Amino acid sequence: MGTTTETAMGAATQMPAEKKSLSVRVERATKRFKNTKGRADVVAVKESDFTVAPGELVTLLGPSGCGKTTTLRMIAGFELPSSGRILIGETDVTMLPPNKRDTATVFQSYGLFPHMTVEENVAYGLKVRGMARHEIRTKVEATLDLVGLADLGDRAPGKLSGGQQQRVALARSLIVEPSVLLLDEPLSNLDALLREQMRVEIRRIQKSLGITTVYVTHDRVEAMSLSDRVIVMKDGEIRQVGAPAEIYENPASQFVAGFVGKVAFFSVAVTGGGAKEWECRLNDRGMSTCSCSTFARAVAGRTVFAPSPM
Ligand SMILES: Nc1ncnc2c1ncn2[C@@H]1O[C@H](COP(=O)(O)OP(=O)(O)OP(=O)(O)O)[C@@H](O)[C@H]1O
Numbered sequence: 001m002g003t004t005t006e007t008a009m010g011a012a013t014q015m016p017a018e019k020k021s022l023s024v025r026v027e028r029a030t031k032r033f034k035n036t037k038g039r040a041d042v043v044a045v046k047e048s049d050f051t052v053a054p055g056e057l058v059t060l061l062g063p064s065g066c067g068k069t070t071t072l073r074m075i076a077g078f079e080l081p082s083s084g085r086i087l088i089g090e091t092d093v094t095m096l097p098p099n100k101r102d103t104a105t106v107f108q109s110y111g112l113f114p115h116m117t118v119e120e121n122v123a124y125g126l127k128v129r130g131m132a133r134h135e136i137r138t139k140v141e142a143t144l145d146l147v148g149l150a151d152l153g154d155r156a157p158g159k160l161s162g163g164q165q166q167r168v169a170l171a172r173s174l175i176v177e178p179s180v181l182l183l184d185e186p187l188s189n190l191d192a193l194l195r196e197q198m199r200v201e202i203r204r205i206q207k208s209l210g211i212t213t214v215y216v217t218h219d220r221v222e223a224m225s226l227s228d229r230v231i232v233m234k235d236g237e238i239r240q241v242g243a244p245a246e247i248y249e250n251p252a253s254q255f256v257a258g259f260v261g262k263v264a265f266f267s268v269a270v271t272g273g274g275a276k277e278w279e280c281r282l283n284d285r286g287m288s289t290c291s292c293s294t295f296a297r298a299v300a301g302r303t304v305f306a307p308s309p310m
């Protein structure tokens, strides 16, 4: 039985029967890159350990070079962990090549074939699997409809806008019905307005298909608005995992607070209080009571940081 999905164009599209969603497990994965010129090795990812539940969208968020792409590439099979394991569902896929993993990856650069039309690009994954032509045609139509590109099938990718190209890349990944969708900064080439629209589109499609998704970004607004849960990374390590609101309201460290929110840092002396409230003295200008909702956490009894609304 097919599933009816509301498309970007507002029409209802008959999508193929839903596949069972699978979890992704990154188990104490470390990735060390050997350095050739006698310099120290780069430890891109250190003992990373997390699980993405079936149908969940989890974002890896952190500054440039913190190991987001490397983590995603280990899940996709483009990098072999130096230690640790990758599981999809119950299957240990650590040693399997990308094409044996039931994952699909959308890269920042889209990676479309310029000499093929939109339809041919989207059909490619099914063609190499040897699917019958009439079946491919039906699936391509349904998938282009799903991403709102039903009228542009015969265009060349070079004659599309950035947002349309991004949809083609997404359609090309979705058409093979992967158990896991991996997205590496897929919106970073788009302008702010288009980025916002595509964010909503991706979330809508991901939810309607119930596809387990790992999304990489260094954009906190993107992460906070798109995700079921966010994994904040720094220097190859996971610093905090939680729902967006949880991380925003209760950051585990000054780094997380600074990265996920617009924050003001105050130096205070904490003079008393407990788990939910502290008494603080701010710049010797008298006493103030800080509650958890406004002042997220006292660090080492000296500093309080306050998230302000995004
Ligand atoms: N093939 C490689 N050889 C050596 N070092 C690498 C290699 N790939 C990544 N690195 C290093 O590993 C670290 C993590 O890189 P990674 O690409 O995972 O970061 P990122 O969080 O995706 O950053 P960005 O936001 O800039 O894309 C960086 O220090 C990077 O220079």
Ligand SMILES: [Mg+2]
Residues within 6 Å of the ligand: 068, 069, 070
């Ligand atoms: Mg990256």
